[in-house]
Amino acid sequence: MQPAFIFTRPQTPEQRAASITKARELLANAERVLIGAGAGLSTAAGHDYGGQRFKETFPAFIKNYGITDMYSGGFYPYPTEEEKWAYWARQATVNCLGEDALPLYRELFEWAKKRDYFVVTTNVDLQFEKAGFNPQRIFEPQGSYDTIQCSTGEHGIKNATELFAAIEVDTNKGERTRITDPSLVPMCEVCGSPMEMHLRVDGSFVQDDAWYAAQERYKRFVEEIPEKPTLLLELGVGWNTPVWIRMPFETIARETGSPLVRMNYDEAAVDKSLPKAVAIEGDIAETFPAITQ
Numbered sequence: 001m002q003p004a005f006i007f008t009r010p011q012t013p014e015q016r017a018a019s020i021t022k023a024r025e026l027l028a029n030a031e032r033v034l035i036g037a038g039a040g041l042s043t044a045a046g047h048d049y050g051g052q053r054f055k056e057t058f059p060a061f062i063k064n065y066g067i068t069d070m071y072s073g074g075f076y077p078y079p080t081e082e083e084k085w086a087y088w089a090r091q092a093t094v095n096c097l098g099e100d101a102l103p104l105y106r107e108l109f110e111w112a113k114k115r116d117y118f119v120v121t122t123n124v125d126l127q128f129e130k131a132g133f134n135p136q137r138i139f140e141p142q143g144s145y146d147t148i149q150c151s152t153g154e155h156g157i158k159n160a161t162e163l164f165a166a167i168e169v170d171t172n173k174g175e176r177t178r179i180t181d182p183s184l185v186p187m188c189e190v191c192g193s194p195m196e197m198h199l200r201v202d203g204s205f206v207q208d209d210a211w212y213a214a215q216e217r218y219k220r221f222v223e224e225i226p227e228k229p230t231l232l233l234e235l236g237v238g239w240n241t242p243v244w245i246r247m248p249f250e251t252i253a254r255e256t257g258s259p260l261v262r263m264n265y266d267e268a269a270v271d272k273s274l275p276k277a278v279a280i281e282g283d284i285a286e287t288f289p290a291i292t293q
Helices: 013-028 041-044 051-057 059-065 081-097 103-112 129-132 161-170 209-223 246-256 284-292
Strands: 032-037 116-121 143-152 155-157 195-199 231-235 260-264 277-281
Touching: 013 081, 013 231, 013 260, 013 284, 032 103, 032 246, 041 103, 041 284, 059 231, 103 161, 103 284, 116 209, 143 161, 143 277, 155 277, 231 246, 246 260, 260 284
Parallel strands: 032 116, 032 231, 231 260, 260 277
Antiparallel strands: 143 155, 143 195
């Protein structure tokens, strides 16, 4: 009979209880941890991109464009650059620049700070930095909400924190869906092309020196795993971009024999070939505190 902490969906209450017990033991004894975090972690922490939160923060955009959530809103074909950047300034502010660290991320840091840790995350909301994690121990391969880039992908990235704050003032926090001051529309200072969010959506995504340096630090941390026993803690990673965390974590677990704890709302099942893997379905905001008590 296979261990209770390896399961095929849906997870039974008995399997979940056994998984929590095993995960509690692994986290308590871990001196070194590689944290992989996806959108599910931020959703559990309170970053719901739809529902009531979306309705309360984007009413004018819903009315004018019929967008149904923040994610799809990012792909809407806005007629003008003034409208596009009014939207992105609102989204970056609501999900990143206008808020402090969320409680779940603070709890995660309180546990991790006592250990040798590294974080790889596809989230772009800077919650790890806000919670206190060392930026030198974080790799964000998908970009972040506080940066923009030339649409050609050839002229680096630029911090947009002050720009987005100015746009929010111009649009009265998204009450208007179009920038009135044309000087606030960002254009590439090198070639004059339109700017885009520095978020990975296609091959034009800029990987600058800082990006490669962070990747190298992540690589070195992983390379040390065979000599330094490490827990792999995967939080809220689904199948949207599995090549960055979900699949590599399984490979690392398989090749090094490291224990893998995978927590996700409904996609936590692990491969049976990973005997040290622990899978836990459910709300991470409820489960993580229970495991670290």
